[in-house]
Amino acid sequence: MRHLISTRDLSHAEAVGLLDTTIDMVDVRSRDIKKLPTLRGKTVANVFFEDSTRTRLSFEAAALGLGADVMTFTAQGSSVSKGESLKDTLQTLEAMGAEFIVLRHSNSGVASTVTNSGWVESHIINAGDGTHEHPTQALLDAFTMRARLLGDDGRGKDLGGISVAIVGDILHSRVARSNIWLLRTLGATVTLAAPQTLLPRDIDEWGVSTVSTLDDAIDLKPDVVMTLRVQKERMSSGFFPSESEFSSLWGMNVSRLKRLAPTALVMHPGPMNRGLEISGEVADSPQSTVTEQVANGVAARMALLYTLRGDSR
Numbered sequence: 001m002r003h004l005i006s007t008r009d010l011s012h013a014e015a016v017g018l019l020d021t022t023i024d025m026v027d028v029r030s031r032d033i034k035k036l037p038t039l040r041g042k043t044v045a046n047v048f049f050e051d052s053t054r055t056r057l058s059f060e061a062a063a064l065g066l067g068a069d070v071m072t073f074t075a076q077g078s079s080v081s082k083g084e085s086l087k088d089t090l091q092t093l094e095a096m097g098a099e100f101i102v103l104r105h106s107n108s109g110v111a112s113t114v115t116n117s118g119w120v121e122s123h124i125i126n127a128g129d130g131t132h133e134h135p136t137q138a139l140l141d142a143f144t145m146r147a148r149l150l151g152d153d154g155r156g157k158d159l160g161g162i163s164v165a166i167v168g169d170i171l172h173s174r175v176a177r178s179n180i181w182l183l184r185t186l187g188a189t190v191t192l193a194a195p196q197t198l199l200p201r202d203i204d205e206w207g208v209s210t211v212s213t214l215d216d217a218i219d220l221k222p223d224v225v226m227t228l229r230v231q232k233e234r235m236s237s238g239f240f241p242s243e244s245e246f247s248s249l250w251g252m253n254v255s256r257l258k259r260l261a262p263t264a265l266v267m268h269p270g271p272m273n274r275g276l277e278i279s280g281e282v283a284d285s286p287q288s289t290v291t292e293q294v295a296n297g298v299a300a301r302m303a304l305l306y307t308l309r310g311d312s313r
């Protein structure tokens with residue numbers, strides 16, 4: 001592996017291998033000295049053309065955890081406002097020593113444009129491209145499921161036999177797409193539940209089943225309910241009548257939580273709209289993995305950087 005653009009590019013063995021390496025990184029992070037020297041002398045550039053809290057800080061923590069130096073670029077306040085192109089921006093960062101480029105951009109497909117272009121030599125990690133993909137979120141989500149549902153027995157295993165319901169704004173969600181491809185590779189069963197207006201048109205080609213209400217999805221007693229943020233910034237017009245209607249039909253609330261097995265998990269990639277797609281009580285309940293996902297995100301990204309470093313051109 002040289003880059004990570006899409007979870008579709010991961011083989012079963014690569015995916016399980018990354019989850020296993022994540023266990024080792026969780027272990028590193030629980031030690032007194034929470035660092036490995038693997039990337040000492042290397043530079044990771046975080047290149048963020050779109051807003052982010054967790055993903056950017058998480059990659060920063062992961063790079064520092066492997067001893068790398070970190071450069072952080074955010075489009076706001078940069079020469080992008082003077083018309084500098086993506087190509088020139090990336091080449092500038094590489095000229096300053098970057099060997100890993102973690103890229104977030106609002107254009108779907110931009111990460112593979114970069115790897116196909118030959119503009120830079122760095123390892124490219126897609127940290128979210130438009131509504132297309134967010135592969136490291138899917139890795140940390142799969143790791144969180146395996147850790148919580150299989151515990152210490154998880155090493156070497158995939159997610160065969162585990163059922164996952166993904167709920168809400170699937171149309172605009174790169175998290176849903178990356179999760180679906182990875183969960184399928186790992187053998188999980190995936191069901192999507194969303195209002196018709198928030199389901200992509202090409203859903204029949206995705207190899208997943210759909211149900212038309214969240215309550216139908218809950219009746220299937222999934223092991224995991226993955227809630228998604230309603231992405232208001234990507235909505236040009238009304239995709240649902242009102243927020244209160246959305247939360248009553250599609251929001252994960254306590255009465256729905258009670259209908260799940262006590263071992264079932266409720267996930268959310270963050271940032272959450274509390275009271276819209278997930279209620280505050282559910283988000284703060286022991287079955288919620290929201291903060292665990294964030295903690296595992298650092299280890300999962302350490303595992304990825306660690307794995308990519310072995311493949312130099």
Ligand code: NCD
Nearest residue numbers: 054055128134229269270271
């Ligand atoms: C997601 C993103 O930006 O794609 N957040 C994240 O990375 N944790 C999901 C979202 O914005 O809803």
